[in-house]
Amino acid sequence: MGNIQLFIERESHLNMRVYFTLFLIIISSINFFAQDLNYNIEENISYYPTNESGLTTYQKAQCRLDIYWPTQKKEVPVIIWFHGGGLTGGSKEIPQALKDKGYCIVGVGYRLSPQVKAATSIDDATAAIAWVFKNIARYNGNSKSIFVSGHSAGGYLALMSVMDKSRLKSYDIDANKVAGLIPFSGHTITHFTIRAEHGIPGEQPIIDKFAPLYYVRKDAPPTLLITGDRELEMLGRYEENVYFFRMMKVAGQEKIKHYEMQGYGHNMTSPAFPLLIDFIEKFKE
Numbered sequence: 001m002g003n004i005q006l007f008i009e010r011e012s013h014l015n016m017r018v019y020f021t022l023f024l025i026i027i028s029s030i031n032f033f034a035q036d037l038n039y040n041i042e043e044n045i046s047y048y049p050t051n052e053s054g055l056t057t058y059q060k061a062q063c064r065l066d067i068y069w070p071t072q073k074k075e076v077p078v079i080i081w082f083h084g085g086g087l088t089g090g091s092k093e094i095p096q097a098l099k100d101k102g103y104c105i106v107g108v109g110y111r112l113s114p115q116v117k118a119a120t121s122i123d124d125a126t127a128a129i130a131w132v133f134k135n136i137a138r139y140n141g142n143s144k145s146i147f148v149s150g151h152s153a154g155g156y157l158a159l160m161s162v163m164d165k166s167r168l169k170s171y172d173i174d175a176n177k178v179a180g181l182i183p184f185s186g187h188t189i190t191h192f193t194i195r196a197e198h199g200i201p202g203e204q205p206i207i208d209k210f211a212p213l214y215y216v217r218k219d220a221p222p223t224l225l226i227t228g229d230r231e232l233e234m235l236g237r238y239e240e241n242v243y244f245f246r247m248m249k250v251a252g253q254e255k256i257k258h259y260e261m262q263g264y265g266h267n268m269t270s271p272a273f274p275l276l277i278d279f280i281e282k283f284k285e
Contacts, residue, residue, distance in 0.1 A: 037070040037071070037072050037073055037100075037102060038070065038071045038072055039068060039069065039070055039071065039099070039100065040068070040069060040071050041066060041067065041068045041069075041094075042066065042067050042139070043064075043066045044064045044065075044066065045064060045065050045066070045067065046060065046063060046064050047063055047064070047065055047108075047127055047128045047130075047131035047132075048060075048063050048127060058111060058115055058116075059111060062109050062110060062111045062112070062124075063109065063110065063111065063124050063127070063128075064092065064109050065092060065106055065107060065108045065109065065128055065131070065132075066092055066094055066106070066107045067104065067105070067106050067107075067136075067139050068094045068099060068104070068105040068106075068107075069104040069105070069139040069140050069141065070102055070103075070104070070140060071140070073102065073140060074140050075140070075141075075142040075145075075285075076102055076103055076104050076140055076141060076142060076145075077102075077103050077104070077141075077142060077145040077146075077147065077179070077280050077284040077285075078103065078104045078105075078106065078132065078136050078141040078142065078143075078145060078146045078147065079098060079103050079104070079105050079106065079147050079149060079276075079280070080106045080108060080128065080129060080132055080146065080147070080148045080149065080150075080158075081093065081094065081095060081098070081105060081106065081107050081108065081149055081150055081154065082108050082110070082125055082148075082149070082150030082151075082153070082154030082155070082157045082158055083107070083108075083109075083150065083151070083153075083154050084150065084151040084152030084153045084154045084155075085112070085152070085153055086152070086153050086192070086193055087112060087113050087118040087121050087153045087156075087191060087193040087194075088112050088113045088114070088118075088193060089112065090112075090153070090154075091109060092107040092108055092109035093107045094106075094107040095107075095269070095273065097269075097270070097273040098273065098276075098277075101277065103280070104136060104139055104140060104141035106128075106132055106136070108124075108125065108128045110124035110125055110128070110157070111124055113193050113197070117194075117197060118191060118193040118194045118197060119194055119210060121153070121157060122157060122160045122161060122167070122210070123167075125157035125158070125160070125161045126161040126167040126168060126170075126171070127171070129146075129148060129161055129162070129168065129173075129178075130168060130171035130173055132146060133146065133171075133173050133177070142284075142285055143177075144177070144179065144285040145179045145280075145283075145284045145285040146177075146178055146179055147178070147179050147180045147181075147182060147276075147279075147280055147283075147284075148161065148162055148178055148180070148181055148182070149181070149182040149183065149184065149276060150183065150184065150186065151184040151185060151186075151269050152184070152185055152186060152266065153186070153187075153191065153193075154183075154184070154186070155183030155184050155185055155186020155187075156183070156186040156187040156188075156191050156212070157186075158181055158182070158183050158186065159181060159183050159186055159187075159188065159212035160210070160212055161175075162175045162178050162181055162220070162221060163175075163181075163212045163215035163216075163217070163220060164209075164214075164215045165215070165217075175220075175221070176219055176220070176221060178221045179221060179222070179280075179283055179284065179285065180221050180222045180223065180224065180279060180280065180283045181220070181221055181222070181223040181224070182223075182224045182226070182275075182276045182279055183223075183225060183226070184226050184227075184268065184269055184272050184276075185226065185227050185228055185233065185237050185241075185266055185268060186212075186241075187211075187212070187237070187240065188211065188212045188213045188240045188241055188243065188244035189205045189206060189207055189211045189212075189213060189240050190205075190206040190207065190208055190210045190211040191210065192235070194210050202235055203235070205236070205240070212244065213240075213243070213244055213247065216244070216247045216248055216250075216251050217248075217251055217253070218251045218252035218253050219253075220248065220253055220256075221255075222255035222256070222279075222283050223248065223253070223255065223256040223257075224256075224257055224258075224259070224275065224276070224279045225241045225244065225245055225256070225257065225258040225259070226258075226259050226261065226268070226272045226275055226276075227241045227258070227259075227260055227261065227268070228260070228261050228264045228265045228266050228267075228268040229260060229261060229262050229263055229264055229265065230260060232263075232264065232265035232266075233265060233266055234265075234266045237266065238260060241258055242258060245257075245258040255283075259272075259275060
């Protein structure tokens with residue numbers, strides 16, 4: 001199934017009839033193997049030590065995650081999912097489209113602007129990924145098959161937490177141990193909320209230490225970039241992902257693709273989930 005190649009590369013449009021055919025093939029195949037599994041969910045797990053001094057009340061409330069996992073199968077692939085909301089809103093979630101597929105799903109909450117500086121969200125996302133690496137075996141997850149994903153701001157957090165290797169290194173984790181990155185319509189330039197905090201308008205692109213593009217490198221994990229239609233996406237999101245794709249290729253990263261969901265705007269998660277699933281089946285341990 002991981003070898004299904006019905007989609008063409010970023011330069012072309014998706015044929016939606018072919019997409020729905022692929023969707024049915026993928027879902028039917030996954031469900032065949034996962035339908036007899038039982039699943040459990042544990043909610044509101046703190047990924048910062050609750051006895052750690054200096055944690056604020058807001059941090060204790062926001063920095064929690066939910067885990068949904070199959071109880072009868074060991075060493076399953078893990079998907080860490082960061083919600084969207086512009087780094088100012090939203091809440092942790094486990095996407096319905098990923099349930100009952102035989103995966104361990106981790107939905108992460110994080111602190112939001114203006115209660116904290118938006119860059120703090122990146123710190124939280126990194127801490128959550130580190131927690132998963134060190135604890136997911138207790139939930140039948142395979143620490144060698146951890147995939148990091150999210151939509152919009154969540155896609156940005158996925159990229160920043162892994163592309164900047166120094167972040168996970170502070171937890172004694174090699175960012176290259178992440179099995180794959182799958183951001184849905186995430187910023188690859190500095191996030192607009194971080195720019196706004198410095199008086200920079202959304203139309204002014206910036207690439208600094210808060211931009212995934214700043215950390216382009218050959219040895220990054222396999223990456224699948226998914227965006228909406230170039231004519232329907234918000235503020236050049238398609239174009240900045242294409243630039244990230246091209247610069248990663250220039251750097252020597254061959255395990256990267258970009259797909260454009262023709263006919264879909266920024267909220268393109270529904271047609272993107274089958275691509276995520278196919279990507280995981282291809283790169284899982």
